[in-house]
Amino acid sequence: AQKITQTQPGMFVQEKEAVTLDCTYDTSDPSYGLFWYKQPSSGEMIFLIYQGSYDQQNATEGRYSLNFQKARKSANLVISASQLGDSAMYFCAMREGKRNYGQNFVFGPGTRLSVLP
Amino acid sequence: DTGVSQDPRHKITKRGQNVTFRCDPISEHNRLYWYRQTLGQGPEFLTYFQNEAQLEKSRLLSDRFSAERPKGSFSTLEIQRTEQGDSAMYLCASSLESVDEQYFGPGTRLTVT
Numbered sequence: 001a002q003k004i005t006q007t008q009p010g011m012f013v014q015e016k017e018a019v020t021l022d023c024t025y026d027t028s029d030p031s032y033g034l035f036w037y038k039q040p041s042s043g044e045m046i047f048l049i050y051q052g053s054y055d056q057q058n059a060t061e062g063r064y065s066l067n068f069q070k071a072r073k074s075a076n077l078v079i080s081a082s083q084l085g086d087s088a089m090y091f092c093a094m095r096e097g098k099r100n101y102g103q104n105f106v107f108g109p110g111t112r113l114s115v116l117p
Numbered sequence: 118d119t120g121v122s123q124d125p126r127h128k129i130t131k132r133g134q135n136v137t138f139r140c141d142p143i144s145e146h147n148r149l150y151w152y153r154q155t156l157g158q159g160p161e162f163l164t165y166f167q168n169e170a171q172l173e174k175s176r177l178l179s180d181r182f183s184a185e186r187p188k189g190s191f192s193t194l195e196i197q198r199t200e201q202g203d204s205a206m207y208l209c210a211s212s213l214e215s216v217d218e219q220y221f222g223p224g225t226r227l228t229v230t
Contacts, residue, residue, distance in 0.1 A: 004159075033217050045160070045208065045221035052217075091159045095217060104173065105150070107159030 023092030142211030
């Protein structure tokens with residue numbers, strides 16, 4: 001079974017508008033972490049935002065926020081005020097297990113975001 | 118801080134040959150990770166080190182793959198008897214033990230002919 005599901009292979013958004021990229025996850029481990037990474041066409045993975053399973057509040061980093069709905073096992077990325085430079089592949093990922101113990105990292109298949117001028 | 122570096126950036130090899138890749142993490146990072154990414158897919162976790170200890174290995178890492186981090190600084194990933202299915206981008210990342218943010222290198226693109 002897929003541990004990370006990203007149901008939108010491609011998304012389009014108009015410049016300056018907000019966009020939500022969907023991510024659902026599957027784990028039975030009570031301790032886990034959720035990440036979003038951006039991969040531009042240059043290929044390098046860029047960390048965007050992190051949410052721990054025990055964090056009470058949704059994570060935010062500048063224009064990025066993570067809409068964490070634990071009961072639904074959903075961790076959607078919201079990008080506000082889209083910019084042309086936001087065009088890239090976006091990957092949702094999960095760390096299972098506690099940070100200081102044996103861990104497993106799983107990435108989703110990605111969503112390609114295209115920002116239109 | 119020069120970031121995570123990987124060498125070589127590209128490698129073309131013939132099936133059956135051995136290849137070795139190197140990763141230099143950010144200097145104060147004690148955790149180092151290896152991933153493999155094929156075209157159109159997300160990265161697949163291969164293994165990770167904390168200092169020189171290899172703490173986790175994915176089932177994806179067959180016996181032909183071996184990774185080392187002898188002094189807890191740089192790491193090498195060796196693939197023996199390469200197969201065409203090994204063609205992929207091999208990504209290295211590093212992090213501090215106390216945080217979850219991983220910094221990725223530019224990757225080594227392997228092509229097996």
